[in-house]
Amino acid sequence: MAETIVMGKKMNFEAQDRRGTYTTKLDDAIKKFGTDDLLPLWVADMDLASPVCVQDAMKKRAQHPLYGYTVYPKRYYTAIRKWMEKRFDWKIKTNWVVPCYGVVPSMNFAIEAFTKKGDGILIQTPIYPPFASSVKHRKRKLLDNTLVYNNGKYEIDLEDFETKVKEAKLFLLCSPHNREF
Ligand SMILES: Cc1ncc(COP(=O)(O)O)c(C=O)c1O
The missing domain is CATH 3.40.50 (Rossmann fold)
Structure with a gap:
């Protein structure tokens, strides 16, 4: 795999094929559009691998076999606040952040x-x-x-x-x- 370092993190910019893993955009295309010979651009679903540090964190978490409810640690909010400030020059307060699934x-x-x-x-x-x-x-x-x-x-x-x-x-x-x- 061709790995590149972006902002100190390992990334792989080669397109991956997720066919056969219950992908909304690929495995459902025949049902939705009658063909899978298309570029499914209607949905913002990437063909690029997540950064290696994200994959590693997911693997580490999955190794613990209990997948129960979870709290949001302080560093979760700090990461969001820092991203908003760095990326959008927008200072937000922690209590403005409401975690939501999607x-x-x-x-x-x-x-x-x-x-x-x-x-x-x-x-x-x-x-x-x-x-x-x-x-x-x-x-x-x-x-x-x-x-x-x-x-x-x-x-x-x-x-x-x-x-x-x-x-x-x-x-x-x-x-x-x-x-x-
Ligand atoms: C423009 C846009 N917004 C939001 C979503 C969905 O976001 P989420 O991944 O949070 O469900 C999509 C998914 O295709 C999208 O295309």
Whole structure:
């Protein structure tokens, strides 16, 4: 394997094939799309190996045979705060961090927390499908600031955004953005 050192950590940038290990994007493609002869770009699932230090930490944890409930140590929050500051120049407080298992459940919790049934929620399509389905399942009104395809790039229609955001109680920003094919 071709390993490279990035920020002091071992990485392998060779694409891996996860076929046959119950992958959503590959092993479910025939059921979803009727063929597996495609590039499944609808889902943000990488073909690159996790950094070696992450693999090692997972292996170390798995060696203990009890996989019970766990607490979040202080260094978990410190790592998130440091990442936010280093990467986004954003100082956050520990009590702003609410651990949650995945973006989609978090999005549903945010919709419940910040809006009521019938409230408008703005998204920008084309987008990862659960953005729209979460809004619909929670019986909120879906507002769509459709992105404009221009010279091979998607752009925000800012005029439309300004109009629709006035009706919205919540804006769900997908960043980085990916689209449904
Ligand atoms: C844009 C985007 N957001 C979120 C998710 C899902 O995130 P999570 O891994 O937390 O379920 C995906 C998965 O494809 C995605 O494409």
